[in-house]
Amino acid sequence: MMSDTGSGALRAEVGALFARKRLLALAAPTAILLYLVYVFFAFDIPGIANRARMDNVRILLSDFWTYKTHVTRDNRSGDVIVAIEGEAKGTYAPGQLPDWVRREDGVTRIDLGQGHQVIYEGAGARYTVPGYGEIEIVPEGRALRLTAPEPLPDWINASDTRVAVTTDQGRFSFTRNRTEVLRYQPGWELFFFTLDSPFYGKPALQLASLALWGERVDPARSNIGYMLAEFWTNKMWRHGDVVWALFETVLMAFLGTIGAALAALPLAFAAASNFAPLRSVRYALRRVFDFLRGVDGLIWTIILSRAFGPGPMTGAFAILLTDTGSFGKMFSEALENIDAKQIEGVQSTGANALQRARFGVMPQIMPVLLSQVLYYLESNTRSATVIGAIVGGGIGLLLTQAISTQKDWEEVSYYIVLIILMVMAMDTLSGWLRARLIGNKG
Amino acid sequence: MADIGIGAAAVSSRYMAQVQRKRLYSGILLTLFVLLMAAGFNLAENRNAGGFLNGITHIFDFPAEVLHEAVRNHANLPALFAQFLPSLIETVNIAAVATLLGALMAVMLALLSTRGLARYPRLIPVFRRTMDAMRAIPEIVIALVLIFILGGGPVPAMIAIAFHTTGALGKLFSEVAENTDLKPVEGLASVGASWPQKMWLGVIPQVAPNWLSYALLRFEINIRASSILGFVGAGGIGYDLKTAMQWGQGKYDQVIAIFLLLFLTIVLVDQVSDHFRNRLVKGRPA
Incomplete structure (x- = not known):
């Protein structure tokens, strides 16, 4: 009888326990779902569908790996300029036009490929689209006269003052002031040499032979040195500046992280309960660490850039201050967890406090310390990119500048690739150092 | 016998030589390191707009100016706190949603890339490289590109942080999952349990405390990330800080209000997550 009621009670208890567990298992996903629903409306996700600029996505996806060449005619003077990305530093010299643009007796023929052809003749222009026909535009007084097969397709956008044609082969626009054709071609044009360089447009094999045994282009220096100088000072891509910016970013991370570790180590000794007998000092230092960490890197960046001005040093100090707090906390915790026997052993040989710390303590905490510092070094390389965007130094600044112009997307993708390579390199380096210095523990 | 005598002397002198060589090497390394630090600092200073010695005397100018104005207008502070509370909540929400979504995706990727648990063992390297790539892309890159597409606001920051969180947590989760006991599985x-059932009932209960602890730590990091991304234009309190800073003098009471809100939030989340992490990992209150 007894055991019967006992098992009955037990069953009821277990039943209640299961019911509670089941409720909890259901409650957690429900809470998460409710939260997500709240955020869905708080962040106005339905509205974002309207605000999203899908045409920007198209621009991004194509501009990341293509470049465009502008063939522009000033309709008042009749001058025709062929320029890569429409920039002055990418302008073709008159005798150097690409083979798909031909100028004869004031007539400019632009071959866009696939049979698409644009001709600038007199004051007007003609665009021949295979399978559709010929679009002709002639200015008449203050308006434009458009002749094209009817009905007009939706890729022709025409008004009295402007006609725009967009096809797969390029874009064409005609206004009273100028006529312009944009041709898109794959690749990052001028990546190695700009148009004014003697090495522009030469195939790789020819360049290699020039570099190794070719006749000197510039008698004053070797070809390979000339090439490197031309590449380094490339006006379009500014490789030299970009490498400097990358280096600045890594420098910020390095100085900040190592500086913080050096500053935090002695402070951590004073904040660890087994080394600092004074409770008040310990307490005060802990609060200092909390303060340094709590004042976000962003705030330190702002305060410091007021004192030191923009640049990599400001960024390095911002990282240094924040991480001194983090390291101080971690190091002091590591110090509190060490084995006291080793210190006693060192002490028994008559070592003073400094020697005890060097030979009794450091060997014990070194692995923890190094693995944390190396981890932070890698993570701070990423932070330094963001901080660089704020303090105006390093690759972060170049990236924000390139994005804010909203047209140099191939440069943006170049920087993104470089940033990712930089972070991966730092990751590999810190992993390798960790393995070399403390074995494969961390 | 003579052998041993000579041996001891030789060993001792060899040992001393070794110690000396070791000292020399560490000495050289240390010198190199110090030189590297000094050179790096010098370089950083040269490329900075203002010098170190110039700046260090002015380091308290700006905080003093801000504090001075804040003290003068201290009556405004409560109203300002109320004014900026919504953007603070937005910043925290960005971090929370990003951590939540990132952690959920990280769970999937971690389980798929852990040896012994993976559903498609051949694809383990693919999932690992995916996580590495997600970790390597800094948040600001994704945020800036998404701002161009989606316009300013919290969503670009949220996606950017969630993306990075997935990679970072995925790696840590997978390391934890590697140490699970396979017997329940x-x-x-x-x-006859299916793969999701094996994971849900056999693995998750074992790893949940450690995973939750890592996720909490990420939440802490993500709050900082979301405030800093706001400054670059992605909404939240960082954006308000930027506007107030651009205004400059006369709005410093706003700056201090935002500083205080941010500071208190970070400290609070720090302490709370520290407490829970200690409980989760060590099974006792901190």
Whole structure:
């Protein structure tokens, strides 16, 4: 009888326990779902569908790996300029036009490929689209006269003052002031040499032979040195500046992280309960660490850039201050967890406090310390990119500048690739150092 | 016998030589390191707009100016706190949603890339490289590109942080999952459980405390990330800080209000997450 009621009670208890567990298992996903629903409306996700600029996505996806060449005619003077990305530093010299643009007796023929052809003749222009026909535009007084097969397709956008044609082969626009054709071609044009360089447009094999045994282009220096100088000072891509910016970013991370570790180590000794007998000092230092960490890197960046001005040093100090707090906390915790026997052993040989710390303590905490510092070094390389965007130094600044112009997307993708390579390199380096210095523990 | 005598002397002198060589090497390394630090600092100073010695005397100018104005207008502070509370909540929400979504995706990727648990063992390297790539892309890159497409606001920051969180947490989760006891999984397999059931009932209960602890730590990091991304234009309190800073003098009471809100939030989340992490990992209150 007894055991019967006992098992009955037990069953009821277990039943209640299961019911509670089941409720909890259901409650957690429900809470998460409710939260997500709240955020869905708080962040106005339905509205974002309207605000999203899908045409920007198209621009991004194509501009990341293509470049465009502008063939522009000033309709008042009749001058025709062929320029890569429409920039002055990418302008073709008159005798150097690409083979798909031909100028004869004031007539400019632009071959866009696939049979698409644009001709600038007199004051007007003609665009021949295979399978559709010929679009002709002639200015008449203050308006434009458009002749094209009817009905007009939706890729022709025409008004009295402007006609725009967009096809797969390029874009064409005609206004009273100028006529312009944009041709898109794959690749990052001028990546190695700009148009004014003697090495522009030469195939790789020819360049290699020039570099190794070719006749000197510039008698004053070797070809390979000339090439490197031309590449380094490339006006379009500014490789030299970009490498400097990358280096600045890594420098910020390095100085900040190592500086913080050096500053935090002695402070951590004073904040660890087994080394600092004074409770008040310990307490005060802990609060200092909390303060340094709590004042976000962003705030330190702002305060410091007021004192030191923009640049990599400001960024390095911002990282240094924040991480001194983090390291101080971690190091002091590591110090509190060490084995006291080793210190006693060192002490028994008559070592003073400094020697005890060097030979009794450091060997014990070194692995923890190094693995944390190396981890932070890698993570701070990423932070330094963001901080660089704020303090105006390093690759972060170049990236924000390139994005804010909203047209140099191939440069943006170049920087993104470089940033990712930089972070991966730092990751590999810190992993390798960790393995070399403390074995494969961390 | 003579052998040993000579041996001891030789060993001792060799040992001393070794110690000396070791000292020399560490000495050289240390010098190199110090030189590297000094050179790096010098370089950083040269490329900075203002010098170090110039700046260090002015380091308290700006905080003093801000504090001075804040003290003068201290009556405004409560109203300003109320004014900026919504953007603070937005910043925290960005971090929370990003951590939540990132952690959920990280769970999937971690389980798929852990040896012994993976559903498609051949694809383990693919999932690992995916996580590495997600970790390597800094948040600001994704945020800036998404701002161009989606316009300013919390969503670009949220996606950017969630993306990075997925990679970062995925790696940590997978390291934890590698140490799971496979017996429960085998037991479940023997009664015919499917892969999701094995994971849900056999693995998750073992790793949940550690995973939650890592996720909490990420939440802490993500709050900082979301405030800093706001400054670059992605909404939240960082954006308000930027506007107030651009205004400059006369709005410093706003700056101090935002500083205080941010500071208190970070400290609070720090302490709370520290407490819970200690409980989760060590099974006792901190």
